[in-house]
Amino acid sequence: MTMPREIAFFDALIPSLVLAFLAAGGITLMLDRMLGNRGIYRYLWYPALFRVALFACLFSAFGLTVY
Amino acid sequence: MNRVQVLAFARMGWRDWLELDVPAYIYVFKVLLACLLAMWFSLRFELQQPRTAMMTVAIVMQSQHSGMVFAKSYYRLIGTLAGIGVSLLLVALFAQERVLFLLSMTIWIGLCTAGSMVYRNHQSYAFVLAGYTLCIVGLPAAASPEHAFDIAVGRISEIFIGLFCATVVSDLIFAKRLGNVMLDAVRRRFRDFTMLLHAASDGVSSSHEPMLLNFVGDIFSLESYRASSALENDGSRARRLRLGQLNAEFMEVSTTFHAFEQLLRRQEKTGRKEVKDGLRILYRDLGEVVAPDGEVAHTEREAAAVAARLALFRTSLGSGFSAVDARLPPDITASQRMDFETGKELLLRLVDELLAYTRTYTSLANRQGEGGAAQVSFNLGRHFDPLAVSLAGVRGALALAITASIWMLTEWGSGIEAITLGVVTSTLFATAFSPTKAIRQFFTGAVIAMALAYYCNFHVLPDAQGFFMLALAISPGIICAAWLATRPETAVTGAGMFMVFLMRLGFGSTYDANPVAFLNDAIADLLAILLSGIMYALIDLSGSGWSRQRTSSALRKLVVDACREPLALRRANLESGARDLVQRSGSARRMGEPEDRLVIDWLFSVLEIGHAVIALRKELNVHGACAPLEHALEAIARYFEAPAGPARDTAIVAVNAAGAAVDASAIAPASRREMRTMLHFIRSALQDDESARIATGGME
Numbered sequence: 187m188t189m190p191r192e193i194a195f196f197d198a199l200i201p202s203l204v205l206a207f208l209a210a211g212g213i214t215l216m217l218d219r220m221l222g223n224r225g226i227y228r229y230l231w232y233p234a235l236f237r238v239a240l241f242a243c244l245f246s247a248f249g250l251t252v253y
Numbered sequence: 254m255n256r257v258q259v260l261a262f263a264r265m266g267w268r269d270w271l272e273l274d275v276p277a278y279i280y281v282f283k284v285l286l287a288c289l290l291a292m293w294f295s296l297r298f299e300l301q302q303p304r305t306a307m308m309t310v311a312i313v314m315q316s317q318h319s320g321m322v323f324a325k326s327y328y329r330l331i332g333t334l335a336g337i338g339v340s341l342l343l344v345a346l347f348a349q350e351r352v353l354f355l356l357s358m359t360i361w362i363g364l365c366t367a368g369s370m371v372y373r374n375h376q377s378y379a380f381v382l383a384g385y386t387l388c389i390v391g392l393p394a395a396a397s398p399e400h401a402f403d404i405a406v407g408r409i410s411e412i413f414i415g416l417f418c419a420t421v422v423s424d425l426i427f428a429k430r431l432g433n434v435m436l437d438a439v440r441r442r443f444r445d446f447t448m449l450l451h452a453a454s455d456g457v458s459s460s461h462e463p464m465l466l467n468f469v470g471d472i473f474s475l476e477s478y479r480a481s482s483a484l485e486n487d488g489s490r491a492r493r494l495r496l497g498q499l500n501a502e503f504m505e506v507s508t509t510f511h512a513f514e515q516l517l518r519r520q521e522k523t524g525r526k527e528v529k530d531g532l533r534i535l536y537r538d539l540g541e542v543v544a545p546d547g548e549v550a551h552t553e554r555e556a557a558a559v560a561a562r563l564a565l566f567r568t569s570l571g572s573g574f575s576a577v578d579a580r581l582p583p584d585i586t587a588s589q590r591m592d593f594e595t596g597k598e599l600l601l602r603l604v605d606e607l608l609a610y611t612r613t614y615t616s617l618a619n620r621q622g623e624g625g626a627a628q629v630s631f632n633l634g635r636h637f638d639p640l641a642v643s644l645a646g647v648r649g650a651l652a653l654a655i656t657a658s659i660w661m662l663t664e665w666g667s668g669i670e671a672i673t674l675g676v677v678t679s680t681l682f683a684t685a686f687s688p689t690k691a692i693r694q695f696f697t698g699a700v701i702a703m704a705l706a707y708y709c710n711f712h713v714l715p716d717a718q719g720f721f722m723l724a725l726a727i728s729p730g731i732i733c734a735a736w737l738a739t740r741p742e743t744a745v746t747g748a749g750m751f752m753v754f755l756m757r758l759g760f761g762s763t764y765d766a767n768p769v770a771f772l773n774d775a776i777a778d779l780l781a782i783l784l785s786g787i788m789y790a791l792i793d794l795s796g797s798g799w800s801r802q803r804t805s806s807a808l809r810k811l812v813v814d815a816c817r818e819p820l821a822l823r824r825a826n827l828e829s830g831a832r833d834l835v836q837r838s839g840s841a842r843r844m845g846e847p848e849d850r851l852v853i854d855w856l857f858s859v860l861e862i863g864h865a866v867i868a869l870r871k872e873l874n875v876h877g878a879c880a881p882l883e884h885a886l887e888a889i890a891r892y893f894e895a896p897a898g899p900a901r902d903t904a905i906v907a908v909n910a911a912g913a914a915v916d917a918s919a920i921a922p923a924s925r926r927e928m929r930t931m932l933h934f935i936r937s938a939l940q941d942d943e944s945a946r947i948a949t950g951g952m953e
Contacts, residue, residue: 198402234319234424 191252206248214241277739279427284314284735287422289724294414296720299762301407304755305389309415311731311751315738319424320431324375324481326416332379333412336386337405343391348398355657358387359650366649366680370642374477381680384649388673396669431482436617438475439499442468443556443614446507447549450607453514454540461514465507466853469832472500492617499613504828506606508860512934513599515861519937520596525589531577532596538573539604542566553615560611567604591933598930636833638803641794645683648792652679652785666770667777670756675781677752679788684837689793691745692786698737698749699782703757703775705730705750710759710766723760730754753778801848804838805855809893812863815870816890827863831856862889862938869931872924879918882928885911889935901939908936 192199218237227233287310295303313325339361347354365384369377390408394401449464479496517536520529542562543549550556574597581593656675660668678695682688713726734754738747757774759766794800811830835856866889873882888907892900912932915925 234428238421238425 202252203249206252207245210241210245210248213244276429277736280739281732281735283422283426284311284738285728285731286426287314287418288731289728290422291415291418292724292727293720294418295411296762298410298414300411300414301761302411303761304758305408305411306415306418307731307758308752308755309412310419311734311748311755313416313419314423315744315748318431318434318478318481319420319428320478320481321375322420322423325378326420328375328379329382329412330416332382333386333409335379336383337390337409339383340387340391340394341401341405343387344394344398344401348395348401351395351661354395355654355661358391359654359657361387362653362676362680363646363650366683367642367646369680370645370683371637373473375481377684381677384680385673385677388669388676392669392672431478435475435478435482435496438471438478439496439614439617440551440553442471442475442503443611444549444551446503447543447559450510451540451544451549453510454536461511462853462857465511465857468503468507469836472504472832473836475500495613495617499610499617501825501828502606502610502613504832505824505864506603506610508828508864509599509603509606511857512861512864513596513603515857515938515941516592516596516599516934519941520592525585525592527581527585528589528593528596531580531593532600535570535573535577535600539566539600543607553617556611557615560608560615563604563608563611567608570601570604591929592937594926595930595933595937598927599934636807636830637837638800638807638834641800641803644792645794648788649676649680649683651792652676652788655784656781665777667773670774671777671781673781674753674756674778675784678782679785682785682789683794685745688789689786692782692789694743694745695749696779696782696786698734698746698751699753699778701746702730702734702750702752702754703778705733706754706757706759707771707775710757710771711768714759714764714766727758749782798848801838801852804834804852807834808852808855808859809896812859812866812893813890815863815866816886816893824864824867827867828860831859831863858938859893862893862935865931865935865938869928869935872928872931876920876924879911879914881907881911881914885932889939892939905936905939908932908939912936 191202193202193205214237217240221227227236230236288307291306291310292303295306300306309329313322313329316322316325343354343357343361347357362384365380368380368383371377372380386408390405394404397404445464446468449461453461475496479493479500482493513536517529517532520532543559550559578593581590652675653672656668656672659665660672665671678692682691682695685691709726709730714723717723717726730750731754734747734750736747737743737750756778757771759771808831811827815827835852838852866886869882870886873879885904885907888900888904892904912929915928915932918925920928
């Protein structure tokens with residue numbers, strides 16, 4: 187299944203990638219909070235890198251459904 | 254000098270360089286990298302104004318800690334979205350009618366400036382941005398309403414790119430984690446406080462007030478770190494709550510410490526020698542317990558040992574007091590006996606609070622028991638002067654109104670530039686301790702930036718080919734500005750340089766610099782900064798005697814509330830309120846001036862008497878009404894409303910009467926003693942020469 191490349195938002199065409207970006211950002215934040223509260227980050231060498239990588243994975247995954 | 258010494262010197266120099274200079278170089282490098290990255294993205298996406306993205310990077314990365322950058326980005330986003338929403342609304346409503354448009358814009362700017370005064374730190378900044386965005390989006394959009402939506406989308410995209418680059422770079426490359434910074438701050442504070450306590454108990458330190466004032470600043474910076482660390486999210490929520498608790502407990506223990514010191518000082522002057530010596534002995538013991546032989550605890554583990562010793566000391570304190578009590582001479586008067594009882598009560602309280610503070614501090618170290626202590630949310634609250642806030646709003650609105658009228662009346666070509674910078678400067682520094690000084694520094698930065706930007710635009714950029722050359726051409730300006738921003742003395746100069754340099758860079762998606770337009774805009778910028786400087790000088794909210802009197806009376810109002818308001822019994826409210834007011838007024842930084850000295854005196858007097866009043870009212874709540882006591886509270890409230898000699902005498906008489914009434918009443922002995930000692934403490938504080946001096950405004 188592929189999503190349309192642009193979505194009409196109140197008659198303004200916005201790229202679906204923007205939505206994917208926002209969704210990935212939101213999910214990353216949620217996961218981040220969950221992991222942080224569980225203390226998982228103490229076992230990671232570089233939490234910041236992990237976080238960026240997590241976001242990149244999610245965003246790419248969503249992006250793949252568009253293209 | 255032999256070889257060993259040379260090597261030792263070299264090593265010391267190397268360590269200094271690593272600790273002091275290297276972080277600055279890293280910061281400059283990070284800012285440059287983030288700026289260039291933002292520029293590359295903006296050019297790649299063919300956005301109109303890469304400079305907006307770069308400016309966002311520069312603004313957001315003003316702090317070196319990645320958690321702060323996150324927090325600032327978050328609030329920048331909120332502020333920008335609010336600003337853009339209002340811009341579109343205003344364009345939709347008044348695009349044809351420029352007077353109405355500018356009028357509603359003025360109101361919005363006024364509201365934003367007022368908002369930025371009410372909130373602290375990044376939240377305050379969000380308000381500044383909500384106002385500033387109206388200038389960079391609303392004004393161009395009103396000039397060509399058919400493109401309003403495109404302009405708004407363009408600016409949002411650029412700002413978003415800027416935020417993205419800034420946060421990623423600051424978090425990934427040599428990140429300075431807020432968690433560590435906070436831990437350092439907490440450790441340093443514990444160390445400093447115990448050292449202060451040890452020195453004071455030895456009777457060595459002459460004045461502890463400067464140190465306590467430093468702590469006030471620390472409390473608020475820790476609070477801002479704590480709030481920002483929510484976004485960094487390495488530690489858990491429980492840990493953040495505990496830091497808040499630590500802050501609240503620290504305020505209480507430092508107030509009690511000050512109160513006890515004041516009591517000892519009064520004993521030195523007027524009290525009986527045996528009472529003073531007895532209290533001194535126990536106090537010195539406490540100093541030794543906290544820091545044996547002046548060795549203070551550096552880590553949480555060492556602090557745990559301090560806590561254990563303190564707990565032991567607390568249990569042995571009762572017999573210590575009895576021993577001192579037995580040595581008191583038989584001919585001691587009732588009032589001197591009360592002096593001793595009061596000192597005992599305060600010392601007990603100091604030990605209890607210190608123990609609680611130390612325990613919370615040590616609990617930060619063990620990560621397993623994080624669910625442990627009762628978690629109450631501690632909020633510092635916001636304490637401000639409504640009149641000052643509204644005046645600041647008027648000032649921001651006036652700055653806009655003046656530039657806008659000049660723009661309309663003279664058909665000024667660079668009017669939009671002038672308005673933008675005028676609004677930025679007149680809102681940005683509203684919360685600064687000394688806005689006029691900040692404006693002067695900003696102006697210097699702007700002038701340097703003009704010169705650099707001129708050279709860059711007309712001598713370097715025309716020859717630059719491709720992205721690499723472009724990056725090389727603009728790097729010197731960015732590096733200079735970022736380097737200036739690393740040093741506290743020149744931070745504002747750096748900010749001004751950043752802002753003006755990037756605003757005046759002569760390229761959008763293509764090269765578009767024009768010397769005539771450049772010079773016109775440059776003149777407009779400088780005029781706008783000058784205008785806000787004049788506005789700050791005209792409506793001066795921080796340095797004038799008037800504002801300091803307002804601060805003093807707001808401080809006194811806290812005690813009045815503590816006496817009268819039924820709900821104001823929370824001590825945290827008094828503690829954080831008083832400190833917040835002083836912190837905002839900036840008086841702690843200008844101790845040299847007599848008016849500021851007065852504000853500080855009131856701070857300590859308010860904390861001292863306020864905490865006694867609250868303790869008193871707690872007991873009163875338990876035991877029901879007692880007419881003479883309430884009369885005394887009312888008298889104290891009246892004295893703090895309008896401090897003068899006669900009101901003070903009335904208050905002292907009323908407190909004495911209340912003391913006698915408590916003695917005669919049938920209240921349980923333990924709480925009767927507590928009430929009695931607090932009354933005695935208030936009385937001796939009121940009788941003090943020091944308080945006589947501040948009541949008359951420092952004239953005596």
